[in-house]
Amino acid sequence: xxxxxxxxxxxxxxxxxxxxxxxxxxxxxxxxxxxxxxxxxxxxxxxxxxxxxxxxxxxxxxxxxxxxxxxxxxxxxxxxxxxxxxxxxxxxxxxxxxxxxxxxxxxxxxxxxxxxxxxxxxxxxxxxxxxxxxxxxxxxxxxxxxxxxxxxxxxxxxxxxxxxxxxxxxxxxxxxxxxxxxxxxxxxxxxxxxxxxxxxxxxxxxxxxxxxxxxxxxxxxxxxxxxxxxxxxxxxxxxxxxxxxxxxxxxxxxxxxxxxxxxxxxxxxxxxxx
Amino acid sequence: xxxxxxxxxxxxxxxxxxxxxxxxxxxxxxxxxxxxxxxxxxxxxxxxxxxxxxxxxxxxxxxxxxxxxxxxxxxxxxxxxxxxxxxxxxxxxxxxxxxxxxxxxxxxxxxxxxxxxxxxxxxxxxxxxxxxxxxxxxxxxxxxxxxxxxxxxxxxxxxxxxxxxxxxxxxxxxxxxxxxxxxxxxxxxxxxxxxxxxxxxxxxxxxxxxxxxxxxxxxxxxxxxxxxxxxxxxxxxxxxxxxxxxxxxxxxxxxxxxxxxxxxxxxxxxxxxxxxxxxxxxxxxxxxxxxxxxxxxxxxxxxxxxxxxxxxxxxxxxxxxxxxxx
Numbered sequence: 001x002x003x004x005x006x007x008x009x010x011x012x013x014x015x016x017x018x019x020x021x022x023x024x025x026x027x028x029x030x031x032x033x034x035x036x037x038x039x040x041x042x043x044x045x046x047x048x049x050x051x052x053x054x055x056x057x058x059x060x061x062x063x064x065x066x067x068x069x070x071x072x073x074x075x076x077x078x079x080x081x082x083x084x085x086x087x088x089x090x091x092x093x094x095x096x097x098x099x100x101x102x103x104x105x106x107x108x109x110x111x112x113x114x115x116x117x118x119x120x121x122x123x124x125x126x127x128x129x130x131x132x133x134x135x136x137x138x139x140x141x142x143x144x145x146x147x148x149x150x151x152x153x154x155x156x157x158x159x160x161x162x163x164x165x166x167x168x169x170x171x172x173x174x175x176x177x178x179x180x181x182x183x184x185x186x187x188x189x190x191x192x193x194x195x196x197x198x199x200x201x202x203x204x205x206x207x208x209x210x211x212x213x214x215x216x217x218x219x220x221x222x223x224x225x226x227x228x229x230x231x232x233x234x235x236x237x238x239x240x241x242x243x244x245x246x247x248x249x250x251x252x253x254x255x256x257x258x259x260x261x262x263x264x265x266x267x268x269x270x271x272x273x274x
Numbered sequence: 275x276x277x278x279x280x281x282x283x284x285x286x287x288x289x290x291x292x293x294x295x296x297x298x299x300x301x302x303x304x305x306x307x308x309x310x311x312x313x314x315x316x317x318x319x320x321x322x323x324x325x326x327x328x329x330x331x332x333x334x335x336x337x338x339x340x341x342x343x344x345x346x347x348x349x350x351x352x353x354x355x356x357x358x359x360x361x362x363x364x365x366x367x368x369x370x371x372x373x374x375x376x377x378x379x380x381x382x383x384x385x386x387x388x389x390x391x392x393x394x395x396x397x398x399x400x401x402x403x404x405x406x407x408x409x410x411x412x413x414x415x416x417x418x419x420x421x422x423x424x425x426x427x428x429x430x431x432x433x434x435x436x437x438x439x440x441x442x443x444x445x446x447x448x449x450x451x452x453x454x455x456x457x458x459x460x461x462x463x464x465x466x467x468x469x470x471x472x473x474x475x476x477x478x479x480x481x482x483x484x485x486x487x488x489x490x491x492x493x494x495x496x497x498x499x500x501x502x503x504x505x506x507x508x509x510x511x512x513x514x515x516x517x518x519x520x521x522x523x524x525x526x527x528x529x530x531x532x533x534x535x536x537x538x539x540x541x542x543x544x545x546x547x548x549x550x551x552x553x554x555x556x557x558x559x560x561x562x563x564x565x566x567x568x569x570x571x572x573x574x575x576x577x578x579x580x581x582x583x584x585x586x587x588x589x590x591x592x593x594x595x596x597x598x599x600x
Contacts, residue, residue, distance in 0.1 A: 057343065104370050110341055112370040115361055121331045122366055125338020125346075132320055133342060152362075155331035162326075 001044045003212035009079070010040035010211065014239045015268040016075035016088060022259045023274065024092035027100070028068040030249040031144060034175040034208070034234040036072045041214040042140060043076040051081035054107040060137045061110055061126045065119020066144035066173060067101040068251075074098055074106070082108035085273045117150025119143060120170055124159045127168035127227070140169045146178030149187045154199070160227040161200025168227040169218070170201070173208065175236040179250045193231055201229040208232030239266050276443050278415035280436035281379045285310040287422040288347055292321050297345045298426060301325055303332045305350030308438075309379050329354045333362035337372040345373060345426065352378025352435045353385070356397035360404075367431040368406040375425050376433045381411075382471065382521035383554065384438035386562040390553050394435065399526025401433040402500050408432040408453060409500040413474035414444045417497065420451035428453065435471065437521075439559065442475045444495070456503040458510075462490025465577050466510035469519040470496045470528050476563075477519050479570035484577060491577065502531050504539075511542040515584050517577050519568065521559075524548040543584040545576050 001009075014036055021027030042062060043049075050056040064073050071091065078085040083106065090096035097105045101114030111122055123141035130137055147153065160168055174192070176183055183189050196203045202223040206213045214232070221228055236250070237243035240262050243252075254262060263270055292298040292314070301323045306312050315322040323339070325332035329350065336346040348355070355363070355378050367374050378397060385392035401409045410432060412418040418436060425432060432453075444459070459474070460481050469477040474495045481491040492510055496503065510516060516536065518529035529546030536542045547568065555565045563569055567576070 061341070111337060111372070112365055115365055117330075118334055118362060118366055121334020121362070122338040122341070124331070125335035126341055127338070128323065128335065129339045129342030129344050132344075135342070139338075152328075152330040152334070155326075155328035156334065159325060159328070159331055159335065 003215050006040050006044045006215070007037065007211045009044060010037050011239060011266040011268055013040060013072055013075045013079065014266050015263055015271050017071040018240070018254050018259055018262045019271045019274045020071050020075070020088055020091040021253045022256065023089070025253050026092060026251070027071050027253055028251050029243065029253065030177065030236040031066060031069040031173065031175065032071040033238045033240065034236045035066070035069050035142060035173045036238070037209045037211055038142060038171055038173065038214060038232055039072050039076050041211050041218065043080055045215050046218045047140070048137065049080070051108065054082060058135060058137050061123070061139040063110055063119040063123050063139070063141045064102050064113055065141050066116065066147055067113035070100060070102050073102060077106065077108040088273055116144070116147040117152040120153050120156035120160070123168055123170070124156050124163070124165060127160070127165040128163050130167055131163070131165065138167050138169060140171060142171045142173060145172055145174045145176065145183050145189060146186065148172070148189055157196065157199040157201065164225045165227045166224050169221065169230065170227065171230045171232055173234055174231050175234045177236045177245070177247045177250065179247065181247055196229040200226060202226040203229045203231065205231045205233065208234035209238055241265050277440040278443065279438065279440045280412055280415050280418040281310050281438065283415035283418040284377060284422050284436065285314060287419045289314050289317065291423065291426045292318055295345070295426065296321060297343060299323060299339055299344045299346040301332055301336055301346055301348040303327055303329050303350040303354070308351055309349035309377065311349055329359040330362050333359045334366050336374040337366035337370060340372045340374050347375045347377055349377040349379060351392070352381035352394035352397050353392050356394055356400055356433070360400055363401070363407065363433070364404050368404045371406060372431055373429050374431050378433065378435040380438040381435035382437060383549070383559045383562040386557050386559045389556055393554060395523045395549050395554070396526070397435055398499055398522050398528065399530070402526065402531065406431065407500065408498065410434045410453065410498050411471035412436055412497055413471060413495050414441055416443055416445040416447050416449055417451060420449055424451055424453060437472050437559070441472050444475050444478065454498045454501045454503060456497065456506045457495040458492065458506065459495055460491065460493040462492050463513055464489045464491060465515045465517060465581060466492040466494065466513045467517050467519065467573065467577065468494045468496050468507065468510060468528065468532060470499060471521050473519040473521055473568065476568065476570050477573060480573040480577065483570055483574040489577070489581065496528060499528060499531060502535065504535055507532055507535055508540050511536055511540045515543045515580050517545045517547060517573065517580060519573055520548045521568065522548050523551055525551055543580055545580045547573060547576055
């Protein structure tokens with residue numbers, strides 16, 4: 001699938017997200033929208049998966065370490081055929097398996113996440129398992145930038161470099177905001193690129209909403225002997241003009257008017273499943 | 275009486291199994307020495323992963339390896355795994371149902387002289403409260419060997435706690451072992467003694483002391499703390515007096531598990547013997563046990579006191595508890 005088509009579909013998934021969150025009355029709108037182009041590029045253009053056989057041993061592994069961005073993840077899994085899109089109606093409803101953070105009872109979800117700082121360690125284990133098993137699949141881990149304050153991330157960063165896991169890609173959704181405000185005011189992350197480099201990673205920075213650049217990055221990974229880190233610069237709540245860049249939308253649901261304003265901004269008529 | 279260290283028995287068995295099964299992995303956290311994994315690491319480097327002093331990361335790595343079809347055993351001090359990485363155990367292993375075995379070595383007060391930082395005396399309470407996790411405390415080296423063989427084919431997350439030093443054999447070689455099925459080692463009708471881990475041997479010795487005083491005790495090895503073998507405990511309560519013995523804080527461990535069951539199903543006079551809820555006396559584990567009466571003499575004394583209390587207490591009726599009619 002080409003970058004333009006992925007960008008178009010990403011906006012449809014954004015419409016899924018705001019619809020899910022509006023129906024549920026709660027959800028992590030901001031981070032789900034900032035990471036949606038990255039997720040869409042991965043699911044529509046990069047990951048080697050078999051939705052009808054979710055545990056196919058040679059599948060690429062994807063981990064949503066920033067588990068609170070679950071809405072976009074679920075919308076993509078549904079659209080790719082891991083479960084019926086109509087099930088998105090049950091998001092955050094009592095008893096549903098589509099809950100507020102990823103759980104691996106949902107086909108396509110590898111492991112439960114939600115507490116921050118866990119995903120990269122698990123990703124190191126998957127990539128190391130592939131190396132030791134001479135398996136060709138890659139492992140991709142999407143993290144939030146605020147999440148990088150968790151010490152376990154840096155334990156995993158050391159291990160990934162130590163084991164020279166060039167089959168591991170860490171992606172940072174660098175939207176610059178966390179629940180209390182800007183990442184730099186909460187706990188400064190910069191110089192982030194230098195930190196990852198110092199830990200032994202092959203670091204690239206890109207526009208996290210440029211599907212063409214993202215596709216080129218993932219398909220062009222060449223460096224051997226080092227794990228890869230993509231710092232993807234994004235805008236929190238991307239696609240909703242009234243919410244973009246506002247930390248209040250980290251965990252906030254649109255009302256009905258905002259939902260329709262969102263559809264208009266996304267150039268989407270609505271969602272078929274709702 | 276022969277003695278052996280459970281952790282040595284574990285590593286010996288794991289190495290033997292791993293030579294035949296390339297999916298069996300051992301992970302360490304700079305704990306090759308404490309977990310006795312040096313030989314494994316040398317002989318099977320492709321099945322060994324050193325994670326450094328990073329217990330949280332190590333549990334996550336184990337979960338990732340399990341996702342790729344490996345069967346990881348992560349081996350290091352119980353005090354660090356059970357607390358430092360308890361969230362990873364909860365989410366990456368138990369919630370996610372990852373096929374990972376945690377081997378917590380030097381548990382309880384094995385590191386008694388090193389101070390409270392190195393005591394693992396809350397681990398059972400923590401691990402028991404995590405849904406989906408199996409919790410096991412083997413009694414000796416022979417049982418550890420049988421347990422390790424069982425774990426290699428068991429699917430699902432398990433927390434195992436064992437001690438550091440040599441302990442007397444409770445079992446002959448190749449004892450029968452089933453997860454969740456307690457072993458009744460001795461039968462007596464006056465009092466039931468239920469123990470786990472290194473306390474099982476002391477408890478058998480206790481029964482001998484009590485027999486000299488005309489008191490016949492049932493002795494049960496409750497090696498699996500979760501899932502708990504409820505039937506064997508309910509049967510044991512028929513004696514009318516139950517003493518639990520564990521190398522653990524008196525809160526949340528074996529005694530609490532038994533008391534919770536009996537209070538709801540078959541109220542029974544009980545004593546919970548373990549380590550008090552305080553910063554513990556330090557010394558070798560034998561010295562710590564002596565200090566707190568976790569010895570055959572101390573356990574026997576507690577059992578006798580319980581039998582006396584039971585005799586002196588007024589009889590009362592308790593619905594569903596047929597054995598209270600004296």
